[in-house]
Amino acid sequence: MSKQFASLVFLWLIATALPVAAYTLADFPFDDPKKEQEFRELTGKLRCLVCQNESLAASDADLAEDLRREVYDMMKAGRSKEEIIKFLVQRYGDFVLYDPPLKPSTYLIWFGPGVLLLIGAFVVIRTLKQKKSAREKTLSAEEQQRVEALLNTASETQGTDK
Amino acid sequence: MIPEIGHLALILALSLAITQAIFPLVGTFTNTRSWVAMARPVAWGHFLFLAIAFGCLIQSFLTDDFSVLYVATNSNSHLPNLYKVAAVWGAHEGSLLLWAFLLGGWAAAIALFSRGLPAHVVARVLSVMGMISIGFLLFMLITSNPFERIFPVPAEGRDLNPLLQDPGLAMHPPMLYMGYVGFSVAFSFSIAALMGGKLDAAWARWSRPWTIIAWIFLSLGITLGSWWAYYELGWGGWWFWDPVENASFMPWLAGTALMHSLAVTEKRGAFKSWTVLLALFAFSLSLLGTFLVRSGVLTSVHAFATDPARGVFILIFLCLVIGGSLMLYAWRAPSISSGGRFDFVSRESFLLINNLLLSVLAALILFGTLAPLIYDAMGWGKISVGFPWFNTMFEMIAPFLVLAMGIGPMARWKHDDFAHLFRQVRVALVISLIAGGVALLPMFSHGKMLVGLGVTLTVWLIATHLKNLQERLKHKHGLKGLLRDLAGGSRSYYGMWLAHLGVASFIIGATVVSNYGIEKDIRMTPGSDVTIAGYRFVFDGVSKTPGPNYTAYRGHFRVFDGANQVAVLEPEKRHYQMQGRPMTEAAIDPSLLRDLYVSLGEPIDGGDWSLRVYYKPFVRWIWLGGILMALGGLLSISDRRYRIVRKLSKSEAATRKAGTNATGNPATETA
Numbered sequence: 001m002s003k004q005f006a007s008l009v010f011l012w013l014i015a016t017a018l019p020v021a022a023y024t025l026a027d028f029p030f031d032d033p034k035k036e037q038e039f040r041e042l043t044g045k046l047r048c049l050v051c052q053n054e055s056l057a058a059s060d061a062d063l064a065e066d067l068r069r070e071v072y073d074m075m076k077a078g079r080s081k082e083e084i085i086k087f088l089v090q091r092y093g094d095f096v097l098y099d100p101p102l103k104p105s106t107y108l109i110w111f112g113p114g115v116l117l118l119i120g121a122f123v124v125i126r127t128l129k130q131k132k133s134a135r136e137k138t139l140s141a142e143e144q145q146r147v148e149a150l151l152n153t154a155s156e157t158q159g160t161d162k
Numbered sequence: 163m164i165p166e167i168g169h170l171a172l173i174l175a176l177s178l179a180i181t182q183a184i185f186p187l188v189g190t191f192t193n194t195r196s197w198v199a200m201a202r203p204v205a206w207g208h209f210l211f212l213a214i215a216f217g218c219l220i221q222s223f224l225t226d227d228f229s230v231l232y233v234a235t236n237s238n239s240h241l242p243n244l245y246k247v248a249a250v251w252g253a254h255e256g257s258l259l260l261w262a263f264l265l266g267g268w269a270a271a272i273a274l275f276s277r278g279l280p281a282h283v284v285a286r287v288l289s290v291m292g293m294i295s296i297g298f299l300l301f302m303l304i305t306s307n308p309f310e311r312i313f314p315v316p317a318e319g320r321d322l323n324p325l326l327q328d329p330g331l332a333m334h335p336p337m338l339y340m341g342y343v344g345f346s347v348a349f350s351f352s353i354a355a356l357m358g359g360k361l362d363a364a365w366a367r368w369s370r371p372w373t374i375i376a377w378i379f380l381s382l383g384i385t386l387g388s389w390w391a392y393y394e395l396g397w398g399g400w401w402f403w404d405p406v407e408n409a410s411f412m413p414w415l416a417g418t419a420l421m422h423s424l425a426v427t428e429k430r431g432a433f434k435s436w437t438v439l440l441a442l443f444a445f446s447l448s449l450l451g452t453f454l455v456r457s458g459v460l461t462s463v464h465a466f467a468t469d470p471a472r473g474v475f476i477l478i479f480l481c482l483v484i485g486g487s488l489m490l491y492a493w494r495a496p497s498i499s500s501g502g503r504f505d506f507v508s509r510e511s512f513l514l515i516n517n518l519l520l521s522v523l524a525a526l527i528l529f530g531t532l533a534p535l536i537y538d539a540m541g542w543g544k545i546s547v548g549f550p551w552f553n554t555m556f557e558m559i560a561p562f563l564v565l566a567m568g569i570g571p572m573a574r575w576k577h578d579d580f581a582h583l584f585r586q587v588r589v590a591l592v593i594s595l596i597a598g599g600v601a602l603l604p605m606f607s608h609g610k611m612l613v614g615l616g617v618t619l620t621v622w623l624i625a626t627h628l629k630n631l632q633e634r635l636k637h638k639h640g641l642k643g644l645l646r647d648l649a650g651g652s653r654s655y656y657g658m659w660l661a662h663l664g665v666a667s668f669i670i671g672a673t674v675v676s677n678y679g680i681e682k683d684i685r686m687t688p689g690s691d692v693t694i695a696g697y698r699f700v701f702d703g704v705s706k707t708p709g710p711n712y713t714a715y716r717g718h719f720r721v722f723d724g725a726n727q728v729a730v731l732e733p734e735k736r737h738y739q740m741q742g743r744p745m746t747e748a749a750i751d752p753s754l755l756r757d758l759y760v761s762l763g764e765p766i767d768g769g770d771w772s773l774r775v776y777y778k779p780f781v782r783w784i785w786l787g788g789i790l791m792a793l794g795g796l797l798s799i800s801d802r803r804y805r806i807v808r809k810l811s812k813s814e815a816a817t818r819k820a821g822t823n824a825t826g827n828p829a830t831e832t833a
Contacts, residue, residue: 025683026765026772040681046545053354053404055548058397105542109533112525113555120518128511131432131504152366 025057028072043068045098046088054097061073165230168189168218169309173257174210175266175298182208182269186285201285202273208295216263219250219308228319232256235472236742238321240711248332249322255308257335261452262298264336264343265291270348272372279368287347294346297479305472309759321711337383338410342448345417349445352438353487356494361438366428369441371799373424377417378795384410385788396746396761398681398776400784402483403552408531409451412524416444418521422513430575431830432510435495436517442491446484447524453480454531505551505577512570517565526555536723557612564619565668567662572633586633590625597621598746607677616673623666627659659799664790671783681778683763687770695777697758699731702731703773704762710736714747717762717771721751728758735762748774757781826828 025043040057040093046067048059056064056071067088074084088096100106182204189197219232223246228234236249236256240241251260269291302308325331332407351369371401376652387410392400401407420440426433504510506603530547537545574585600606634655635643643734648656680695688703702718719731729751750759756779763772 024772024774026685037663038695045548045550047548053402093544095544095546098546099550100545100547106545107546109530109545109551112529113522113559116525116529117522120522124514126519127514128506131510132506147363151367160306160439 016094025068027066035075039072042075042081042084043071046071047090047096047098049096107135163220163554164225165227165309165311168215168222169307171211171214171218172303172307172309175215175262176296176303178204178208178211179292179295183289183296184292185289186291186292190282190285195454198281198285203283205266205269205288205291208292209270212263212266214833216250216259219256219259220247222309222675223247223249226319228317229311229313229315230308230604231310232308234312234316235320236322238319238711240739241319241322241327244329244332245322248326251325251335251339252322255302255306257339257452258298258302258306260336261296261339261343262302263348264339264549265295265298268343268347269295276368283368284356286357287350290347290350290353293485294350297483297726300477301472301475303477308746316712318740321738324712324736324741324743324745325394327738328390328394330386331394332388332637334383334390337379337386339374339383339452339810341378341380341383341410341411341417342452344372344379345413345420345441345445345448346419347372347376348441350488352441353490356438356490359494359497361427361434361498363428365433366424366437367413367803370421370424373421373441374416374795374799375786376415378792378799379412380417381788381792381795384414385792388788391787392781393748393750394750396774397761397773398679398748398761398778400675400781403530403549405531409454410528412443412527412531413447415520415524415527416440416447418463419517419524420444422520423517424751426502426513428503430504430510433496433514433517434506435491437470438495438498439491440517440521440579440633440817442484442487443521444523446480446487447528449480449483449530456490503576507573507578507580507583509570509575509578512566512573515566516563516570519559519566523556523559523563526559527552530555559613561615561619564623564665567665568622570592571630571658571662572626587630589625590622590629593620593625596619610677613673613677616677617671620666620670620673622812623662627662627666630782632660641723643829651713653730654798654800654801654803657794657801659794660797661791661794664792664794666787667783667790668787671780671785671787674780675778675784678779679781682775683772684775685770685772687768692775694775695756695779696723697777699758699760699775701771703769703771707734708751709736711740712736712745715762715765717749717773718761719749719760719774723759728824731758733760733762752782754786755779 025040028036028039030039041056044055046056047065048054048056048061048064050061050063051059054061054064056068071084071088074087085097091102094101094106100109102110182201185197186201186204189195190199191571193449215294222230222233223237224243226233226237226239226246228237232253233249233254236252237246241249250256269288272284272287272291348369351365379524384407387407388400391402391407392398420437420443423433423437423440427437447546502510530552533547534545537543567582568590569587575582583794595618598614598621601617602611602614635641638644638647647653682692683693684692686692686701688701691698691700693699697723698721700722702720704715704717707716708712714734714736717735718732718735719733720727721729721731731751734747738745746761748759750760751758754775759774759776759778761774763774765771
């Protein structure tokens with residue numbers, strides 16, 4: 001019972017940690033609208049580390065606010081996007097990036113789907129070749145009759161409307 | 163008392179589910195006709211007890227029975243009645259009950275609408291559904307009983323998560339679950355067919371309408387979820403590739419592939435084993451989706467550790483369902499005749515390509531969703547796989563799908579030739595390329611390349627489908643033919659047509675809003691104004707308003723287009739009494755061409771507020787696309803050949819006789 005209650009509380013905590021964007025980026029003004037857009041995009045691609053699944057731009061957690069401030073200060077100090085990302089990854093690891101970087105340990109993520117597609121394409125081409133040379137299976141007259149009887153029955157009585 | 167009745171009803175439903183799973187199935191193998199005949203009445207009883215249990219839980223919520231742990235955790239005496247009912251499926255236990263209730267409902271529907279089916283097919287289908295129900299009911303009774311009592315009884319409930327206190331989200335889970343559970347029908351038909359060892363056109367025709375109905379619900383459920391996220395979460399996004407969203411999108415992709423594959427199996431007898439496999443996948447992904455969302459495993463692998471019993475049960479159940487069905491498939495599939503010869507260029511080929519791409523998309527979403535878990539579990543480091551990755555993958559694969567969608571319906575079954583197809587699509591090709599090229603001009607695209615792609619694909623879909631319609635009506639005497647088609651037996655063609663245009667609507671909506679949307683976060687003083695995309699938003703300050711179980715700050719905005727006032731927007735920021743965090747309620751002025759969107763941020767000193775003011779062009783087209791797809795599905799199942807005609811024709815009587823004569827060696831198997 002107590003265990004169950006604990007798990008309920010836990011689930012409730014998860015549920016309430018869903019994104020509730022209560023704050024805005026209004027406190028981070030830039031003179032250059034391009035910079036402002038860049039800031040918005042950058043914080044959108046960074047993960048709030050303590051939230052369930054929210055970007056820095058959308059989270060109202062305290063840590064997210066601190067990190068936003070940090071990113072803002074770095075941008076104001078004229079540091080490039082790459083430098084900021086490098087700094088954050090050094091501190092928090094790849095987890096902070098919604099866009100996983102391309103490196104040996106992530107080859108699986110980036111190239112896996114391509115391999116999957118190739119396998120799929122191979123299967124399709126093989127099937128097409130088989131189908132082209134396959135013999136048409138013909139039903140005997142008797143079988144044909146039964147199929148038609150069944151189909152007629154099905155189409156007349158099978159219900160779908162709910 | 164009421165909760166105990168509910169609990170008892172659950173136990174009785176379980177015993178009926180066991181009966182439903184065993185006797186009819188065994189009966190079909192031992193030729194015990196009375197056992198086979200049990201299937202329908204037992205399915206009815208099973209549904210009845212689930213309905214009683216479901217009703218009892220609703221009653222407990224409506225009467226604020228906080229002695230029930232689940233009610234105490236998810237409701238509150240001040241909660242409006244609508245949300246008390248919606249709170250039934252607001253968390254883990256109740257969602258499972260809803261799931262089981264809907265499963266019982268689908269089984270009862272099959273019992274009711276399957277009079278034309280051979281008795282042993284019905285028996286096997288219902289028995290497979292009984293097995294699934296056993297899993298859910300056991301899971302509920304052992305680890306997640308919604309009727310569990312709590313003592314001492316709390317004076318007040320903890321309230322429903324405020325995010326869920328919204329009409330859109332009240333409807334979202336039932337829709338989604340109708341879809342998930344609906345795929346269990348296609349799954350059960352497939353398992354039944356594998357047991358019988360005979361898959362034919364009749365089997366496909368029986369499964370098809372059920373699959374389409376499930377797909378309609380799932381499409382609407384996803385659309386509703388996306389719309390809800392847009393207006394409720396306050397940041398104006400309509401899709402974030404959140405694991406919860408992915409969990410519903412994977413079965414949709416598999417189900418879409420299944421629907422198309424079933425069409426081929428029905429019309430041409432090809433793709434049989436592939437269709438069966440897709441049916442197994444669609445339902446397996448639905449199960450996975452249900453459990454992924456509710457178990458908390460996505461947040462962290464360690465969530466299982468908080469309640470090992472649940473985690474272990476889920477794993478075993480998934481292994482049994484997925485593993486068992488795949489084993490049955492591996493055993494029986496080789497004996498399925500492949501049938502249906504076709505050439506490289508034929509409608510079958512295009513549908514095969516469609517199936518491949520949809521399956522690859524589903525697989526890669528599964529992969530992307532689980533990759534962080536896999537990396538963590540294998541000790542390869544903690545990573546995030548978020549929207550940039552999913553977007554990139556989708557943008558690389560989906561265009562080919564759309565390309566095939568345009569050509570596929572033009573191609574002839576079995577054999578076509580390139581020259582003929584090219585003649586059919588060349589105008590559409592030229593028009594769409596020109597449209598894309600124009601959209602790419604700097605004055606329109608502002609350097610955003612994806613605009614060109616989106617416009618090209620949209621125009622391509624519309625142009626090819628118009629051409630297709632024209633070709634069709636050429637042989638049918640124009641408009642008169644169209645009306646006759648719609649009145650008569652060709653609705654499934656128009657269903658396809660409408661659903662495909664829904665995809666076009668979705669693409670243009672997503673393209674425009676992603677590339678031309680304007681988002682501004684600003685600080686405003688009451689009385690000041692801001693102009694975005696030509697619209698002037700005047701901020702008239704914030705007032706305090708009470709709600710039933712919350713108090714709200716309500717912002718007042720007037721929006722002007724030039725001198726004309728076009729809208730009054732009143733976004734809210736709500737503080738629910740029982741839950742700590744404030745909620746935003748965005749105010750939106752919707753129209754087909756653009757949404758104007760305001761949400762309240764934080765109060766800043768001196769009466770100022772931080773605000774989000776968004777301009778969202780064409781965003782409605784995204785959900786319009788979802789609705790069109792669902793309507794297309796609806797039109798398609800209203801096609802005459804699926805309709806109920808309650809008359810006993812001679813042929814049916816004959817088939818019935820044949821079916822019962824061949825007991826044990828049932829009709830479809832001998833066909």
